[in-house]
Amino acid sequence: MSIFEYNGSAVVAMVGKNCFAIASDRRLGVQLQTIATDFQRISKIHDRVFIALSGLATDVQTLYQRLVFRHKLYQLREERDMKPETFASLVSAILYEKRFGPYLCQPVIAGLGEDEKPFICTMDSIGAKELAKDFVVSGTASESLYGACEAMYKPDMEAEELFETISQALLSSVDRDCLSGWGGHVYVVTPTEIKERILKGRMD
Amino acid sequence: MTQSGVDVPPKGGFSFDLCKRNDMLIQKGLKAPSFLKTGTTIVGLIFKDGVILGADTRATEGPIVADKNCEKIHYMAPNIYCCGAGTAADTEAVTDMVSSQLRLHRYQTGRDSRVITALTLLKKHLFSYQGHVSAALVLGGVDITGPHLHTIYPHGSTDTLPFATMGSGSLAAMSVFEAKYKEGLTRDEGIKLVAEAICSGIFNDLGSGSNVDICVITKGHKEYLRNYMEPNPRTYVSSKGYSFTKKTEVLRTKITPLMERVEITEVGEAMEE
Secondary structure (H helix, E strand, O other): OEHHHOOOOEEEEEEOOOOEEEEEEOOEEEOOEEEEOOOOOEEEEEOOEEEEEEEOHHHHHHHHHHHHHHHHHHHHHHOOOOOHHHHHHHHHHHHHHOOOOOOOEEEEEEEEOHHHOEEEEEEOOOOOEEEEOOEEEEEOOHHHHHHHHHHHOOOOOOHHHHHHHHHHHHHHHHOOOOOOOOOEEEEEEOOOEEEEEEEOOOOO | OOOOOOOOOOOOOOOOOOHHHHHHHHHOOOEOOOOOEEOOOEEEEEOOOEEEEEEOOOEEEOOEEEEOOOOOEEEEEOOEEEEEEEEHHHHHHHHHHHHHHHHHHHHHHOOOOOHHHHHHHHHHHHHHOOOOOOEEEEEEEEEOOEEEEEEEOOOOOEEEOOEEEEOOOHHHHHHHHHHHOOOOOOHHHHHHHHHHHHHHHHHHOOOOOOOEEEEEEEOOEEEEEEEEEOOOOOOOOOOOOOOOOOOOOEEEEEEEEOOOOOOOOOOOOOOOO
């Protein structure tokens, strides 16, 4: 069994018109046993940048704490929030530092950059950035997510339509993956508000 | 002396803290993670006035295409570019690192960078990691001594060639070069040959695909033709798109309003001296 399949996870982020959506499942398991159904995978770095980490849960939490620490240092020095592109480079550098003994997680970063332009990117566990203009996926359900997103994604969707699309893609993909599921957690961020929604999914 | 508990930002280089834990997990039977690779076809050739570099744009994670349009031609200096094959994180990190070192060197010497300088910095780094930093590169550029093209292997050996190919599609591309390359090609002939070689890799090698990127470097001028050719457009999209009749069930909603970004403009007279 792969190390990434120890806890199970599904994460997806999509770009819309001046907004983005980031979604994850909520299961935390130890191989085939489920131990939590409300695990927080998506974390806010600041109002306009979110990071979701899939993979080994212990590394997800450790890496998140390290990144919040580095971002707070940056805020103290620069007296402003980090741009999403800069944050992605920071995560990439922190992951590559551990090239020969990596953190066993794959981040998905989403944010609103200059002029409220949405930015998404994902990385493998050693920091190889993959910038996409449409959607990025990560986790044990990633293969199903690739398929669902390719089919359902349309460019320039508004916030409500984007929410519907990402939720349907997430729920249909985790239905085909034993290790992820138990509902969904979706954040849709526009320049004026963050809408956080918990989805009802199959609990198996 | 006790270990500092604070995670101070490190001085640089690799850190091996998690190796012991990862080895323990592997011994317990969990498989090691696979990294994003760029299966790739990368090529370079020297033509009459300079160097042309070409690359495909597919990034793979095992058998799955992770990125359909990634950039494999990396900037090193205004007159030097480098194509990378192998583990994507390694090629990006190594080219970024050497690019910074070249810029500092330019500030120190006050001269334009030479391709041989980039070559030596890359091969020193790769050799010192004995091939574990898995980056296979095609480095090309035009400096004061003329156009140069080199290949660098992950273990640190280098070749200097008039035309070169690397990556999983290198045999497909090399067959095109061996058949059609001649010295003194013009710019258009060179671009056409490079595009043909990359297409040969895209269509015949499973690790390469999507579009063709080309970079033309001549004395004092460079042109980065991103997505020069797109021989694999997506034609199966349904024009209606998806419409969901049954909406997703939402258990809880929480809305956090965000403050608008405020622009502060100074209005009024400056203070009197």
